[in-house]
Amino acid sequence: MSLKLLILLVFGFMHSDCSSAPVENVQAEEITLYIVDHGMHTGIVIDADSVTEIIQGLRFDFEEIRFIEFGWGDQAFYQADSFSVFLAIRALFFPTGSVMHVAGLSDRPEFYFRHSDIEGIPISRERLKSMLRYIDSSFARDSQDALIGLGRGLYAYSTFYDAKGRYHLLNNCNTWVMEALVEAGFSKRVWPTLTASSVMRQVRKFPQSVLVETE
Template identity: 30%
Template sequence: MRRAFRLLGVFLLLVAVGVALGTVVPRPLFGGAAAGGATPRHILVFTNPIHTDIAVPIDEGVLERFGFLVEEGIQAGLPGARYLVFGWGSKAFYIGTPTWSELKPGPVLAALTLDSSVMHVDLAGDVALPQPTVSRFDVSEAGFASMLDFIERSFVRSATGVQRIPGVAYGAYDGFFDANGKFNALAGCNTWTAAALRQAGLTTGWWNPLPVTLNWSLGLYNRPSSVQPGGVQP
């Protein structure tokens, strides 16, 4: 028993060291993946205690690129819609846990081992900043386009288009879609967010499995957009 506790302690220490190094070691080591470009675009990162999402401002180009989502019932053209919000995660946990009160052992176990993945797509209206759960970043046109390519490639496609999961949603305006890649505790929703943000030209930590470490690394290596207090983003 003492040996088992010792091994557990060593494992937890290694995990803690990995998380710390994953936060402070920048990725990429030298510069962003898509530096430079024309007029800056902005994106938002939404954070909760275990998950991060990327919010993309809706314009004609974004509506055209993600028209396949509109065809599947995501009402991105609504007058009050300002952002398309994208998140990637464990199929069992994401779908099976709309609220903390609905947390069950099965989805948690699936998320901690190996699970299929889904894309969750939602809408957001005007977002007033600053607020502690939202960060805004300016990116280049080239970086913005590269990030959208990454997001689009995350959706599973067949001969008939993307695969929306029928009858599953948190509300009236969101939906779930089958996604590429397998989810596990080491490569989860926040590492997907980090990878997408690197495509946009931002620098993250080398490994960011938790929202708090991702936000620390984003704050360490990138300059958030300056926004007037209480400002509403167009």
Template identity: 25%
Template sequence: MLIAAMVLFALSGWIGSSIPRNTSWTEPDPTTERTIAILVGTNGIHTEIAMPIITPEQDWRGIFPASDIIASSRDYTHVAVSWGERRFFLETPTWFDVNPVTVVRAMFGGEGVLHVAHYVRPAPSSDYRVMHLRPAEYRALAAAISAQIAPAETREVLPGYDTHDVFYTARGTYHLGNTCNQWTSDQLATAGAKIGVWSPFPGGVMKWIADFEPAR
């Protein structure tokens, strides 16, 4: 019964991620119009969205200040934002720390947190792919992500895994129907990008983003 449920979930995730939202969207060409380059990354289980810290459309320094991380003096160029279940995020600094009990609890509902990492010129790769957005699309993405942060009066700033990252309490409840990868998909959809309807797995997100092509 359990195996059948897992197979059904995996199948529904594959089908749901293959049904597109924003079907008429096409990625803009940065050689012919002004765009903002973001990166969508995956570690095989989890996805994140990396954005330039400062553009005319959005300055992230006031929302995700470097003063909230230990290595605050570096010249960071990007912030990468992802969302997930609080206990799983905070209690699982590495995959060797995964606790099955924590996983099961998260599956049935848990408080959301944002994970924010600061990077210096992150390099594109097959697991860290570039997506170009028009200014209005990027503004919509920035507004959607900003709206995820818990109100200032209740927000907690929690230590990250390393010297360049941090957690913030956030809106939303994590569960099987609203996973970290679905969150990434929803933010991109709000920006107007073509992305799957339901993407519980990272592959369901990444398959909509052009693969990395190294320079020749």
């Protein structure tokens, strides 16, 4: 075999390895999570299979549930039967207890929340696990390490759970969503992202090229 032919074969091998493998890895690793704008607050929707790998003890029939939405908020205001100005003011200006709202969705979020603004974000499996570990750490647990249910949530297949952290203006449901995204490796603003609309604007600015990683 000539030296020239050997060089061409080696170059061809290296070129094919570098060009094809990353594309296959990206396709295999890419998952989509969703941020939902409910008006005053935002929620995070993740496929149920990914959730159950990290978070244990959720009360769902997983044969019916395809996606799970997570929200964190003020304990009294979030669970109130109707809007209360008093509870809203107290939640914003006085540190209060918190809850997790967890909802099982039998269909994709764009069908379930048809009147909400929704952004899908591609993310690697490892980054998603980092986010789920952050979400899991937001739950309060009892002495047997079980989730503490507080009653039925806002809609079908939803439950309120006791949570960690104190709720106030600068640490609210929307800053919690942004912190979850930061834990997954996304960029963080210098100032807090306090409103649902500001969360959605921030999400839309994430450069797609850095959202998906390969192992």
